[in-house]
Amino acid sequence: MGELRLMKGNEAFAEAAIRAGVDAYFGYPITPQSEVLEYLMAEKPHERTGMVVLQAESEVAAINMVYGAGATGKKAVTSSSSPGISLKMEGISYMAGAELPGVILNVVRGGPGLGTIQPSQADYFQATKGGGHGDYRLIVLAPSSVQEMFDFVRLAFDLTFKYRNPVMILSDGVIGQMMEKVQLADPIPRRTNEELIRECPWATTGKPASRERNIITSLYLDPAVQERHNVHLQEKYRKIEETEVRFEKFQCDDAEYLYVAYGSSARIAQKSVQLARAKGIKAGLLRPITLFPFPKNEIVSLAKQVKAMLAIEMSAGQLVEDVMLAVAGKVPVGHFGRMGGIVHSPEEVLTALEKKFIGG
Protein backbone atom coordinates (compact mmCIF):
# COMPACT_ATOMS: atom_id res chain seq x y z
CA MET A 1 0.00 0.00 0.00
CA GLY A 2 1.03 3.59 -0.55
CA GLU A 3 2.19 6.13 1.91
CA LEU A 4 -0.03 7.69 4.60
CA ARG A 5 0.22 11.47 4.92
CA LEU A 6 -1.58 14.28 6.75
CA MET A 7 -2.65 16.82 4.14
CA LYS A 8 -5.04 19.60 3.27
CA GLY A 9 -7.70 18.73 0.69
CA ASN A 10 -6.14 21.14 -1.80
CA GLU A 11 -2.70 19.59 -1.30
CA ALA A 12 -4.09 16.08 -1.67
CA PHE A 13 -5.65 17.11 -4.98
CA ALA A 14 -2.33 18.52 -6.20
CA GLU A 15 -0.35 15.46 -5.12
CA ALA A 16 -2.96 13.23 -6.73
CA ALA A 17 -2.51 15.05 -10.04
CA ILE A 18 1.23 14.37 -10.02
CA ARG A 19 0.65 10.72 -9.10
CA ALA A 20 -2.14 10.24 -11.66
CA GLY A 21 0.20 10.85 -14.57
CA VAL A 22 -1.35 14.22 -15.34
CA ASP A 23 0.49 16.11 -18.08
CA ALA A 24 -0.34 19.69 -17.17
CA TYR A 25 -1.90 21.96 -14.58
CA PHE A 26 -2.93 25.51 -15.51
CA GLY A 27 -4.28 27.74 -12.76
CA TYR A 28 -4.72 31.15 -11.27
CA PRO A 29 -4.68 32.05 -7.57
CA ILE A 30 -7.95 32.43 -5.69
CA THR A 31 -8.89 31.67 -2.09
CA PRO A 32 -9.67 29.04 -0.82
CA GLN A 33 -7.84 26.87 -3.37
CA SER A 34 -4.49 28.60 -3.90
CA GLU A 35 -2.67 25.76 -2.16
CA VAL A 36 -3.17 23.64 -5.28
CA LEU A 37 -0.94 25.89 -7.39
CA GLU A 38 1.41 26.63 -4.47
CA TYR A 39 1.90 22.94 -3.72
CA LEU A 40 2.51 22.10 -7.37
CA MET A 41 5.04 24.91 -7.83
CA ALA A 42 6.90 23.83 -4.69
CA GLU A 43 6.89 20.14 -5.66
CA LYS A 44 8.56 20.70 -9.06
CA PRO A 45 6.49 18.02 -10.79
CA HIS A 46 8.48 18.71 -13.92
CA GLU A 47 11.37 16.95 -12.22
CA ARG A 48 9.20 14.20 -10.73
CA THR A 49 7.14 13.22 -13.77
CA GLY A 50 7.60 15.84 -16.49
CA MET A 51 4.25 17.40 -15.62
CA VAL A 52 3.86 21.04 -16.71
CA VAL A 53 2.65 23.60 -14.15
CA LEU A 54 1.84 27.10 -15.34
CA GLN A 55 0.35 30.09 -13.56
CA ALA A 56 -1.89 31.67 -16.18
CA GLU A 57 -2.84 35.34 -16.52
CA SER A 58 -6.48 34.61 -15.69
CA GLU A 59 -8.94 31.80 -15.08
CA VAL A 60 -10.13 32.37 -18.64
CA ALA A 61 -6.64 31.71 -20.00
CA ALA A 62 -6.14 28.73 -17.68
CA ILE A 63 -9.24 26.86 -18.88
CA ASN A 64 -8.30 27.59 -22.48
CA MET A 65 -4.83 26.17 -21.88
CA VAL A 66 -6.62 23.05 -20.61
CA TYR A 67 -8.67 23.13 -23.82
CA GLY A 68 -5.51 23.34 -25.96
CA ALA A 69 -3.68 20.57 -24.13
CA GLY A 70 -6.81 18.39 -23.82
CA ALA A 71 -7.43 18.69 -27.55
CA THR A 72 -4.05 17.05 -28.11
CA GLY A 73 -5.02 14.16 -25.82
CA LYS A 74 -2.94 15.35 -22.88
CA LYS A 75 -4.27 15.00 -19.34
CA ALA A 76 -4.81 18.60 -18.27
CA VAL A 77 -6.36 20.00 -15.12
CA THR A 78 -7.24 23.36 -13.64
CA SER A 79 -8.60 24.47 -10.30
CA SER A 80 -10.33 27.55 -8.97
CA SER A 81 -13.04 28.75 -6.64
CA SER A 82 -16.51 30.10 -7.42
CA PRO A 83 -15.82 33.55 -8.97
CA GLY A 84 -12.98 32.01 -10.98
CA ILE A 85 -15.16 29.11 -12.08
CA SER A 86 -17.69 31.61 -13.45
CA LEU A 87 -14.89 32.95 -15.63
CA LYS A 88 -13.99 29.44 -16.77
CA MET A 89 -17.56 28.69 -17.84
CA GLU A 90 -16.99 29.95 -21.39
CA GLY A 91 -14.10 27.54 -21.87
CA ILE A 92 -15.98 24.71 -20.18
CA SER A 93 -18.92 25.12 -22.58
CA TYR A 94 -16.50 25.06 -25.54
CA MET A 95 -14.85 21.93 -24.14
CA ALA A 96 -18.23 20.23 -23.74
CA GLY A 97 -19.16 21.26 -27.29
CA ALA A 98 -15.85 20.08 -28.74
CA GLU A 99 -15.99 16.91 -26.56
CA LEU A 100 -12.64 17.43 -24.88
CA PRO A 101 -11.20 15.73 -21.86
CA GLY A 102 -10.17 17.89 -18.93
CA VAL A 103 -10.70 18.13 -15.20
CA ILE A 104 -11.82 21.23 -13.32
CA LEU A 105 -11.73 21.51 -9.53
CA ASN A 106 -14.10 24.01 -7.88
CA VAL A 107 -13.36 24.65 -4.19
CA VAL A 108 -16.64 26.45 -3.64
CA ARG A 109 -16.92 29.64 -1.60
CA GLY A 110 -19.94 31.79 -0.77
CA GLY A 111 -21.49 34.05 -3.41
CA PRO A 112 -22.97 35.65 -5.42
CA GLY A 113 -20.38 38.08 -6.69
CA LEU A 114 -17.16 38.24 -4.77
CA GLY A 115 -19.12 36.84 -1.81
CA THR A 116 -16.97 35.39 0.91
CA ILE A 117 -13.90 33.20 1.05
CA GLN A 118 -15.68 30.88 3.48
CA PRO A 119 -17.12 27.49 2.39
CA SER A 120 -20.36 27.13 0.48
CA GLN A 121 -22.21 24.71 -1.78
CA ALA A 122 -24.03 27.37 -3.77
CA ASP A 123 -22.47 26.39 -7.13
CA TYR A 124 -24.48 23.17 -7.46
CA PHE A 125 -26.71 24.53 -10.23
CA GLN A 126 -23.73 25.98 -12.08
CA ALA A 127 -21.91 22.65 -11.96
CA THR A 128 -24.77 20.27 -12.70
CA LYS A 129 -27.15 22.23 -14.95
CA GLY A 130 -24.70 23.68 -17.43
CA GLY A 131 -23.24 26.89 -16.07
CA GLY A 132 -21.96 27.92 -19.45
CA HIS A 133 -24.17 28.33 -22.51
CA GLY A 134 -25.82 25.58 -24.55
CA ASP A 135 -27.26 22.17 -23.76
CA TYR A 136 -24.43 20.32 -22.09
CA ARG A 137 -23.57 18.41 -18.95
CA LEU A 138 -20.43 17.95 -16.97
CA ILE A 139 -19.72 14.80 -15.07
CA VAL A 140 -19.67 16.15 -11.50
CA LEU A 141 -17.90 14.36 -8.64
CA ALA A 142 -18.41 15.52 -5.05
CA PRO A 143 -15.64 14.53 -2.61
CA SER A 144 -16.53 14.57 1.07
CA SER A 145 -13.07 13.86 2.49
CA VAL A 146 -9.45 14.71 1.84
CA GLN A 147 -9.00 11.09 0.76
CA GLU A 148 -11.62 11.59 -1.94
CA MET A 149 -9.92 14.83 -3.04
CA PHE A 150 -7.01 12.51 -3.80
CA ASP A 151 -8.89 9.50 -5.16
CA PHE A 152 -11.29 11.40 -7.42
CA VAL A 153 -8.48 12.85 -9.54
CA ARG A 154 -7.81 9.43 -11.08
CA LEU A 155 -11.50 8.67 -11.34
CA ALA A 156 -12.08 12.04 -13.01
CA PHE A 157 -9.38 11.38 -15.62
CA ASP A 158 -10.71 7.89 -16.31
CA LEU A 159 -14.19 9.32 -16.89
CA THR A 160 -13.11 12.40 -18.84
CA PHE A 161 -11.24 10.28 -21.40
CA LYS A 162 -13.83 7.49 -21.44
CA TYR A 163 -16.59 9.92 -22.45
CA ARG A 164 -14.51 12.78 -23.91
CA ASN A 165 -16.43 15.09 -21.61
CA PRO A 166 -15.07 17.57 -19.09
CA VAL A 167 -15.34 16.47 -15.47
CA MET A 168 -15.82 18.84 -12.56
CA ILE A 169 -14.78 17.95 -9.04
CA LEU A 170 -17.18 20.00 -6.93
CA SER A 171 -15.54 20.46 -3.58
CA ASP A 172 -15.93 23.27 -1.07
CA GLY A 173 -13.86 25.42 1.27
CA VAL A 174 -14.23 22.90 4.10
CA ILE A 175 -12.87 19.95 2.14
CA GLY A 176 -10.20 22.06 0.44
CA GLN A 177 -8.85 23.56 3.66
CA MET A 178 -9.24 20.79 6.24
CA MET A 179 -6.46 18.35 7.02
CA GLU A 180 -6.96 14.59 7.18
CA LYS A 181 -4.77 11.60 6.69
CA VAL A 182 -4.60 10.38 3.14
CA GLN A 183 -3.55 7.04 1.75
CA LEU A 184 -1.47 8.05 -1.25
CA ALA A 185 -1.76 5.69 -4.18
CA ASP A 186 1.47 4.80 -5.92
CA PRO A 187 2.25 7.00 -8.93
CA ILE A 188 1.31 5.91 -12.42
CA PRO A 189 3.58 7.18 -15.21
CA ARG A 190 2.49 9.81 -17.71
CA ARG A 191 1.39 8.42 -21.04
CA THR A 192 4.04 8.43 -23.73
CA ASN A 193 3.20 10.32 -26.92
CA GLU A 194 3.06 7.00 -28.78
CA GLU A 195 0.51 5.62 -26.31
CA LEU A 196 -1.46 8.84 -26.51
CA ILE A 197 -1.62 8.80 -30.31
CA ARG A 198 -2.79 5.17 -30.19
CA GLU A 199 -5.42 5.80 -27.51
CA CYS A 200 -6.64 9.20 -28.79
CA PRO A 201 -6.88 8.92 -32.59
CA TRP A 202 -9.12 12.01 -32.56
CA ALA A 203 -6.49 14.28 -30.99
CA THR A 204 -4.64 17.07 -32.81
CA THR A 205 -1.16 15.65 -32.54
CA GLY A 206 0.08 16.61 -36.01
CA LYS A 207 -1.26 15.12 -39.23
CA PRO A 208 0.71 12.18 -40.59
CA ALA A 209 0.23 11.04 -44.18
CA SER A 210 -1.70 8.03 -42.89
CA ARG A 211 -4.80 9.89 -41.74
CA GLU A 212 -6.98 12.91 -42.52
CA ARG A 213 -6.34 16.04 -40.49
CA ASN A 214 -7.95 16.13 -37.06
CA ILE A 215 -10.12 19.12 -36.25
CA ILE A 216 -11.29 20.10 -32.81
CA THR A 217 -14.21 22.50 -32.96
CA SER A 218 -17.60 23.22 -31.42
CA LEU A 219 -18.81 25.14 -34.48
CA TYR A 220 -21.53 23.68 -36.71
CA LEU A 221 -22.98 26.43 -38.89
CA ASP A 222 -25.53 24.13 -40.54
CA PRO A 223 -28.43 23.79 -38.06
CA ALA A 224 -29.14 20.21 -39.15
CA VAL A 225 -25.55 19.25 -38.38
CA GLN A 226 -25.65 21.19 -35.10
CA GLU A 227 -28.82 19.35 -34.09
CA ARG A 228 -27.22 16.00 -34.90
CA HIS A 229 -24.31 17.04 -32.68
CA ASN A 230 -26.75 18.01 -29.90
CA VAL A 231 -28.54 14.67 -30.19
CA HIS A 232 -25.20 12.87 -30.05
CA LEU A 233 -24.23 14.78 -26.91
CA GLN A 234 -27.56 14.02 -25.26
CA GLU A 235 -27.16 10.33 -26.06
CA LYS A 236 -23.76 10.45 -24.41
CA TYR A 237 -25.24 12.08 -21.29
CA ARG A 238 -27.96 9.39 -21.13
CA LYS A 239 -25.27 6.71 -21.34
CA ILE A 240 -23.39 8.42 -18.53
CA GLU A 241 -26.61 8.45 -16.48
CA GLU A 242 -27.07 4.73 -17.09
CA THR A 243 -23.49 3.79 -16.31
CA GLU A 244 -21.75 6.17 -13.94
CA VAL A 245 -24.08 6.89 -11.01
CA ARG A 246 -22.17 6.70 -7.75
CA PHE A 247 -23.52 7.18 -4.24
CA GLU A 248 -23.07 6.03 -0.67
CA LYS A 249 -25.75 5.08 1.85
CA PHE A 250 -25.44 5.41 5.61
CA GLN A 251 -27.97 3.69 7.91
CA CYS A 252 -30.62 3.59 5.21
CA ASP A 253 -31.86 0.00 5.72
CA ASP A 254 -34.51 0.86 8.28
CA ALA A 255 -34.53 4.64 7.80
CA GLU A 256 -37.81 6.53 8.13
CA TYR A 257 -36.26 9.92 7.45
CA LEU A 258 -33.61 10.47 4.84
CA TYR A 259 -30.99 13.16 4.60
CA VAL A 260 -29.67 13.76 1.11
CA ALA A 261 -26.35 15.56 1.22
CA TYR A 262 -23.02 15.70 -0.62
CA GLY A 263 -19.53 16.95 0.14
CA SER A 264 -18.92 18.50 3.55
CA SER A 265 -22.67 18.61 4.27
CA ALA A 266 -22.72 14.82 3.99
CA ARG A 267 -20.14 14.61 6.78
CA ILE A 268 -22.33 16.84 8.95
CA ALA A 269 -25.48 14.94 8.03
CA GLN A 270 -23.78 11.65 8.91
CA LYS A 271 -23.12 12.94 12.42
CA SER A 272 -26.72 14.18 12.53
CA VAL A 273 -27.95 10.66 11.69
CA GLN A 274 -26.09 9.39 14.77
CA LEU A 275 -27.59 12.16 16.95
CA ALA A 276 -31.07 11.35 15.61
CA ARG A 277 -30.67 7.63 16.21
CA ALA A 278 -29.53 8.34 19.80
CA LYS A 279 -32.90 10.07 20.24
CA GLY A 280 -34.79 7.16 18.66
CA ILE A 281 -35.36 8.82 15.29
CA LYS A 282 -34.60 6.41 12.46
CA ALA A 283 -32.62 8.70 10.18
CA GLY A 284 -30.41 7.70 7.27
CA LEU A 285 -28.22 9.43 4.72
CA LEU A 286 -27.94 9.18 0.97
CA ARG A 287 -24.73 10.79 -0.23
CA PRO A 288 -24.60 11.36 -3.99
CA ILE A 289 -20.98 11.02 -5.10
CA THR A 290 -21.85 11.87 -8.68
CA LEU A 291 -24.07 14.97 -8.80
CA PHE A 292 -24.35 14.44 -12.52
CA PRO A 293 -25.34 11.73 -13.13
CA PHE A 294 -27.66 12.13 -10.16
CA PRO A 295 -28.73 8.96 -8.26
CA LYS A 296 -32.37 9.36 -9.31
CA ASN A 297 -33.26 5.69 -9.18
CA GLU A 298 -31.94 5.30 -5.66
CA ILE A 299 -34.03 8.27 -4.53
CA VAL A 300 -37.08 6.79 -6.26
CA SER A 301 -36.65 3.50 -4.41
CA LEU A 302 -35.95 5.19 -1.07
CA ALA A 303 -39.10 7.30 -1.57
CA LYS A 304 -41.06 4.04 -1.24
CA GLN A 305 -39.49 3.44 2.16
CA VAL A 306 -39.05 6.73 4.02
CA LYS A 307 -41.61 9.20 5.38
CA ALA A 308 -39.73 12.32 4.29
CA MET A 309 -36.46 13.53 2.81
CA LEU A 310 -34.38 16.53 3.80
CA ALA A 311 -31.71 17.92 1.50
CA ILE A 312 -28.83 19.36 3.50
CA GLU A 313 -26.61 21.80 1.62
CA MET A 314 -24.80 25.07 2.25
CA SER A 315 -27.05 26.98 -0.12
CA ALA A 316 -30.58 28.36 -0.42
CA GLY A 317 -31.68 25.04 -1.92
CA GLN A 318 -30.27 23.67 -5.15
CA LEU A 319 -29.67 19.93 -4.67
CA VAL A 320 -33.16 19.81 -3.18
CA GLU A 321 -34.65 20.45 -6.63
CA ASP A 322 -33.06 17.29 -8.02
CA VAL A 323 -34.35 15.35 -5.01
CA MET A 324 -37.86 16.71 -5.61
CA LEU A 325 -37.72 15.86 -9.30
CA ALA A 326 -36.79 12.26 -8.49
CA VAL A 327 -39.30 11.93 -5.64
CA ALA A 328 -42.05 13.39 -7.86
CA GLY A 329 -44.32 14.14 -4.92
CA LYS A 330 -44.28 10.61 -3.43
CA VAL A 331 -43.05 11.87 -0.03
CA PRO A 332 -42.49 15.35 1.42
CA VAL A 333 -39.10 16.85 0.61
CA GLY A 334 -37.55 19.69 2.58
CA HIS A 335 -34.37 21.68 2.55
CA PHE A 336 -32.06 22.92 5.23
CA GLY A 337 -28.84 24.79 4.84
CA ARG A 338 -26.90 27.81 6.01
CA MET A 339 -25.50 30.30 3.55
CA GLY A 340 -22.86 32.98 3.25
CA GLY A 341 -19.99 30.82 4.45
CA ILE A 342 -21.69 29.56 7.61
CA VAL A 343 -21.26 25.82 8.10
CA HIS A 344 -24.31 24.17 9.70
CA SER A 345 -23.86 21.98 12.75
CA PRO A 346 -25.20 18.41 13.10
CA GLU A 347 -27.49 19.66 15.87
CA GLU A 348 -28.96 22.36 13.63
CA VAL A 349 -29.57 19.75 10.97
CA LEU A 350 -31.38 17.46 13.41
CA THR A 351 -33.48 20.36 14.72
CA ALA A 352 -34.47 21.18 11.14
CA LEU A 353 -35.53 17.55 10.56
CA GLU A 354 -37.58 17.50 13.73
CA LYS A 355 -39.25 20.86 13.05
CA LYS A 356 -40.12 20.09 9.46
CA PHE A 357 -41.26 16.49 9.66
CA ILE A 358 -41.48 15.11 13.17
CA GLY A 359 -42.85 17.90 15.29
CA GLY A 360 -41.60 19.06 18.68
Added chain:
Amino acid sequence: MDEKLYKEIVSDENLVYKKTSLMTENVLSYCPGCGHGTAHRIIMEVIDEMGLQQDTIGVAPVGCSVLAYEFMNVDMQQAAHGRAPALATGIKRTWPEKIVFTYQGDGDLAAIGTAETIHACNRGENIIIFFINNGIYGMTGGQMAPTTLPGMKSSTSPYGRDVKTMGFPLKMTELVAQLPGTYFVTRQAVHTPGNVRKTKKAVKMAFENQLNKKSGLSFIEIVSNCNSGWKMTPTQSNQWMVDNMFPYYPLGDLKVDGELVSQQSAVSSRQSKT
Protein backbone atom coordinates in the same frame (compact mmCIF):
# COMPACT_ATOMS: atom_id res chain seq x y z
CA MET B 1 -16.47 28.72 -69.93
CA ASP B 2 -15.90 26.52 -72.93
CA GLU B 3 -14.36 23.28 -71.69
CA LYS B 4 -11.78 23.11 -74.45
CA LEU B 5 -10.62 26.64 -73.75
CA TYR B 6 -10.51 25.89 -70.01
CA LYS B 7 -8.38 22.79 -70.56
CA GLU B 8 -6.01 24.78 -72.73
CA ILE B 9 -5.65 27.46 -70.06
CA VAL B 10 -4.95 24.95 -67.30
CA SER B 11 -2.65 22.78 -69.41
CA ASP B 12 0.72 21.93 -67.97
CA GLU B 13 2.74 24.23 -70.23
CA ASN B 14 0.61 27.18 -69.14
CA LEU B 15 0.90 26.32 -65.48
CA VAL B 16 2.93 28.93 -63.63
CA TYR B 17 1.50 28.38 -60.18
CA LYS B 18 0.01 25.43 -58.30
CA LYS B 19 -2.17 25.25 -55.23
CA THR B 20 -0.16 23.84 -52.37
CA SER B 21 -1.26 20.38 -51.27
CA LEU B 22 -1.59 21.79 -47.77
CA MET B 23 -4.63 23.79 -48.78
CA THR B 24 -7.71 21.53 -48.87
CA GLU B 25 -10.12 21.25 -51.78
CA ASN B 26 -12.80 23.17 -49.84
CA VAL B 27 -13.94 26.38 -51.53
CA LEU B 28 -12.73 29.38 -49.52
CA SER B 29 -15.54 31.10 -47.65
CA TYR B 30 -13.84 34.50 -47.87
CA CYS B 31 -15.19 37.33 -50.00
CA PRO B 32 -13.56 37.67 -53.43
CA GLY B 33 -10.76 40.21 -53.08
CA CYS B 34 -10.07 39.50 -49.39
CA GLY B 35 -6.49 38.92 -48.28
CA HIS B 36 -7.21 35.92 -46.03
CA GLY B 37 -6.91 33.37 -48.84
CA THR B 38 -3.44 34.60 -49.79
CA ALA B 39 -2.33 34.68 -46.15
CA HIS B 40 -3.58 31.09 -45.69
CA ARG B 41 -1.77 29.94 -48.79
CA ILE B 42 1.56 31.52 -47.85
CA ILE B 43 1.52 29.87 -44.42
CA MET B 44 0.59 26.48 -45.88
CA GLU B 45 3.25 26.78 -48.59
CA VAL B 46 5.92 27.42 -45.98
CA ILE B 47 4.78 24.45 -43.86
CA ASP B 48 4.78 22.31 -47.00
CA GLU B 49 8.19 23.48 -48.21
CA MET B 50 9.71 22.95 -44.77
CA GLY B 51 8.11 19.49 -44.50
CA LEU B 52 6.35 20.35 -41.24
CA GLN B 53 2.81 19.10 -41.87
CA GLN B 54 3.10 16.23 -39.41
CA ASP B 55 4.69 18.47 -36.78
CA THR B 56 2.30 21.41 -36.96
CA ILE B 57 -0.81 22.17 -34.90
CA GLY B 58 -2.76 25.32 -35.76
CA VAL B 59 -5.37 27.29 -33.84
CA ALA B 60 -8.23 29.09 -35.58
CA PRO B 61 -9.95 32.11 -34.00
CA VAL B 62 -13.46 33.51 -33.99
CA GLY B 63 -14.02 35.91 -36.87
CA CYS B 64 -13.87 35.56 -40.66
CA SER B 65 -11.12 32.95 -40.32
CA VAL B 66 -13.11 30.86 -37.82
CA LEU B 67 -13.27 28.20 -40.53
CA ALA B 68 -9.51 28.30 -41.28
CA TYR B 69 -9.42 24.61 -40.34
CA GLU B 70 -11.62 23.87 -43.35
CA PHE B 71 -8.87 25.14 -45.64
CA MET B 72 -5.58 24.42 -43.88
CA ASN B 73 -4.64 20.76 -44.21
CA VAL B 74 -2.97 20.42 -40.83
CA ASP B 75 -4.34 19.36 -37.45
CA MET B 76 -6.26 22.32 -36.06
CA GLN B 77 -8.20 23.48 -33.05
CA GLN B 78 -10.88 26.13 -33.05
CA ALA B 79 -10.68 28.54 -30.11
CA ALA B 80 -13.18 30.66 -28.24
CA HIS B 81 -13.07 34.35 -29.22
CA GLY B 82 -9.66 35.78 -28.33
CA ARG B 83 -8.35 32.67 -26.57
CA ALA B 84 -6.20 31.21 -29.33
CA PRO B 85 -2.87 32.15 -27.64
CA ALA B 86 -4.01 30.34 -24.47
CA LEU B 87 -4.85 27.20 -26.49
CA ALA B 88 -1.51 27.47 -28.26
CA THR B 89 0.22 27.75 -24.87
CA GLY B 90 -1.54 24.60 -23.67
CA ILE B 91 -0.45 22.77 -26.81
CA LYS B 92 3.15 24.00 -26.95
CA ARG B 93 3.83 23.45 -23.26
CA THR B 94 2.70 19.83 -23.47
CA TRP B 95 4.14 19.18 -26.96
CA PRO B 96 7.31 21.30 -27.04
CA GLU B 97 8.54 19.38 -30.08
CA LYS B 98 5.53 20.44 -32.19
CA ILE B 99 5.21 23.62 -34.24
CA VAL B 100 2.24 25.67 -33.03
CA PHE B 101 0.64 28.73 -34.59
CA THR B 102 -2.47 30.84 -34.13
CA TYR B 103 -4.25 32.73 -36.89
CA GLN B 104 -6.29 35.65 -35.56
CA GLY B 105 -8.05 38.79 -36.68
CA ASP B 106 -7.93 42.23 -35.09
CA GLY B 107 -11.13 41.92 -33.07
CA ASP B 108 -10.05 38.52 -31.77
CA LEU B 109 -6.46 39.44 -30.97
CA ALA B 110 -6.60 43.16 -30.14
CA ALA B 111 -9.95 43.45 -28.31
CA ILE B 112 -11.37 40.38 -26.58
CA GLY B 113 -8.08 38.50 -26.62
CA THR B 114 -5.74 41.32 -25.60
CA ALA B 115 -4.81 39.69 -22.30
CA GLU B 116 -4.14 36.28 -23.85
CA THR B 117 -2.07 37.89 -26.62
CA ILE B 118 0.04 40.12 -24.38
CA HIS B 119 0.69 37.37 -21.85
CA ALA B 120 1.58 34.70 -24.39
CA CYS B 121 4.03 37.22 -25.88
CA ASN B 122 5.31 38.20 -22.45
CA ARG B 123 5.91 34.60 -21.40
CA GLY B 124 7.88 34.16 -24.58
CA GLU B 125 5.81 31.17 -25.67
CA ASN B 126 7.67 29.58 -28.55
CA ILE B 127 4.74 29.86 -30.94
CA ILE B 128 3.78 31.96 -33.97
CA ILE B 129 0.88 34.42 -33.91
CA PHE B 130 -0.44 35.46 -37.31
CA PHE B 131 -2.43 38.65 -36.91
CA ILE B 132 -4.63 39.67 -39.83
CA ASN B 133 -5.48 43.35 -39.38
CA ASN B 134 -8.21 44.73 -41.61
CA GLY B 135 -9.46 47.37 -39.21
CA ILE B 136 -12.94 45.93 -38.91
CA TYR B 137 -15.08 43.05 -37.64
CA GLY B 138 -15.73 41.38 -40.97
CA MET B 139 -17.62 38.24 -39.93
CA THR B 140 -20.30 40.00 -37.89
CA GLY B 141 -20.97 42.59 -40.57
CA GLY B 142 -18.46 45.42 -40.45
CA GLN B 143 -18.45 46.75 -36.89
CA MET B 144 -15.72 48.98 -35.45
CA ALA B 145 -12.60 47.10 -34.36
CA PRO B 146 -9.84 48.18 -31.99
CA THR B 147 -7.77 48.82 -35.12
CA THR B 148 -10.38 50.90 -37.00
CA LEU B 149 -8.72 54.14 -38.10
CA PRO B 150 -9.75 57.54 -36.69
CA GLY B 151 -12.70 58.86 -38.67
CA MET B 152 -13.24 55.51 -40.40
CA LYS B 153 -16.86 54.53 -40.83
CA SER B 154 -18.20 51.16 -39.73
CA SER B 155 -21.63 49.86 -38.78
CA THR B 156 -21.00 50.78 -35.13
CA SER B 157 -19.18 54.02 -35.94
CA PRO B 158 -21.53 55.17 -38.73
CA TYR B 159 -20.30 58.77 -38.49
CA GLY B 160 -16.67 57.73 -38.32
CA ARG B 161 -14.55 56.64 -35.37
CA ASP B 162 -14.49 59.53 -32.91
CA VAL B 163 -11.34 58.91 -30.91
CA LYS B 164 -12.64 61.14 -28.10
CA THR B 165 -15.38 58.69 -27.25
CA MET B 166 -14.30 55.49 -29.03
CA GLY B 167 -10.62 55.44 -28.25
CA PHE B 168 -7.63 55.21 -30.55
CA PRO B 169 -6.66 52.43 -32.93
CA LEU B 170 -4.50 49.98 -31.03
CA LYS B 171 -1.05 49.22 -32.45
CA MET B 172 -0.67 45.73 -31.04
CA THR B 173 2.42 44.97 -33.06
CA GLU B 174 4.33 47.98 -31.72
CA LEU B 175 3.11 47.02 -28.25
CA VAL B 176 4.23 43.38 -28.29
CA ALA B 177 7.56 44.32 -29.89
CA GLN B 178 8.43 46.03 -26.60
CA LEU B 179 8.01 42.83 -24.62
CA PRO B 180 11.17 40.84 -23.91
CA GLY B 181 9.24 37.63 -24.69
CA THR B 182 8.93 38.34 -28.41
CA TYR B 183 11.74 37.25 -30.72
CA PHE B 184 10.52 38.31 -34.15
CA VAL B 185 7.88 40.98 -34.76
CA THR B 186 7.00 42.21 -38.22
CA ARG B 187 4.19 43.89 -40.14
CA GLN B 188 3.55 42.84 -43.71
CA ALA B 189 0.88 42.90 -46.41
CA VAL B 190 -0.26 40.57 -49.21
CA HIS B 191 -1.85 42.90 -51.76
CA THR B 192 0.94 42.78 -54.38
CA PRO B 193 3.23 39.98 -55.57
CA GLY B 194 6.17 41.83 -54.03
CA ASN B 195 4.47 42.03 -50.65
CA VAL B 196 3.45 38.37 -50.88
CA ARG B 197 7.10 37.43 -51.37
CA LYS B 198 8.19 39.55 -48.41
CA THR B 199 5.46 38.12 -46.22
CA LYS B 200 6.38 34.60 -47.21
CA LYS B 201 9.99 35.26 -46.19
CA ALA B 202 8.78 36.53 -42.83
CA VAL B 203 6.53 33.48 -42.37
CA LYS B 204 9.43 31.19 -43.16
CA MET B 205 11.62 32.99 -40.67
CA ALA B 206 8.94 32.59 -38.00
CA PHE B 207 8.72 28.83 -38.58
CA GLU B 208 12.51 28.57 -38.59
CA ASN B 209 12.66 30.44 -35.29
CA GLN B 210 10.28 27.97 -33.71
CA LEU B 211 11.93 24.97 -35.28
CA ASN B 212 15.32 26.12 -34.01
CA LYS B 213 13.84 26.73 -30.55
CA LYS B 214 14.72 30.44 -30.56
CA SER B 215 13.62 31.81 -27.24
CA GLY B 216 10.51 33.81 -27.87
CA LEU B 217 7.36 34.31 -29.82
CA SER B 218 7.15 35.26 -33.48
CA PHE B 219 4.42 37.78 -34.24
CA ILE B 220 3.46 38.54 -37.83
CA GLU B 221 0.87 41.18 -38.54
CA ILE B 222 -0.55 41.18 -42.04
CA VAL B 223 -2.36 44.42 -42.83
CA SER B 224 -5.21 43.37 -45.05
CA ASN B 225 -8.25 44.74 -46.79
CA CYS B 226 -11.92 44.09 -46.12
CA ASN B 227 -13.57 45.18 -49.32
CA SER B 228 -17.01 44.01 -48.17
CA GLY B 229 -16.79 45.65 -44.75
CA TRP B 230 -15.20 48.78 -46.15
CA LYS B 231 -17.88 48.79 -48.89
CA MET B 232 -15.42 49.08 -51.79
CA THR B 233 -14.36 47.06 -54.77
CA PRO B 234 -11.31 44.86 -54.11
CA THR B 235 -9.09 47.19 -56.13
CA GLN B 236 -10.39 50.30 -54.38
CA SER B 237 -9.96 48.65 -50.99
CA ASN B 238 -6.32 47.78 -51.70
CA GLN B 239 -5.64 51.36 -52.75
CA TRP B 240 -7.47 52.65 -49.66
CA MET B 241 -5.36 50.33 -47.54
CA VAL B 242 -2.15 51.69 -49.08
CA ASP B 243 -3.31 55.31 -48.66
CA ASN B 244 -4.82 55.07 -45.18
CA MET B 245 -3.85 51.89 -43.30
CA PHE B 246 -0.14 51.82 -44.14
CA PRO B 247 0.60 55.34 -42.82
CA TYR B 248 -0.91 54.33 -39.47
CA TYR B 249 0.37 50.74 -39.59
CA PRO B 250 3.71 51.05 -41.41
CA LEU B 251 5.08 47.86 -42.96
CA GLY B 252 8.40 46.37 -41.98
CA ASP B 253 10.21 44.53 -39.23
CA LEU B 254 9.93 45.82 -35.66
CA LYS B 255 12.07 43.20 -33.98
CA VAL B 256 14.46 40.65 -35.46
CA ASP B 257 16.38 38.00 -33.51
CA GLY B 258 15.12 39.52 -30.28
CA GLU B 259 16.46 42.99 -31.14
CA LEU B 260 14.28 46.03 -31.83
CA VAL B 261 14.96 47.59 -35.21
CA SER B 262 14.14 51.14 -36.26
CA GLN B 263 11.27 51.49 -38.73
CA GLN B 264 13.44 53.11 -41.41
CA SER B 265 15.97 50.32 -41.58
CA ALA B 266 13.50 47.53 -40.82
CA VAL B 267 13.47 45.44 -43.98
CA SER B 268 17.12 45.98 -44.87
CA SER B 269 18.12 45.00 -41.34
CA ARG B 270 16.53 41.58 -41.59
CA GLN B 271 17.84 41.04 -45.09
CA SER B 272 21.37 41.71 -43.91
CA LYS B 273 20.92 39.21 -41.10
CA THR B 274 19.49 36.38 -43.20
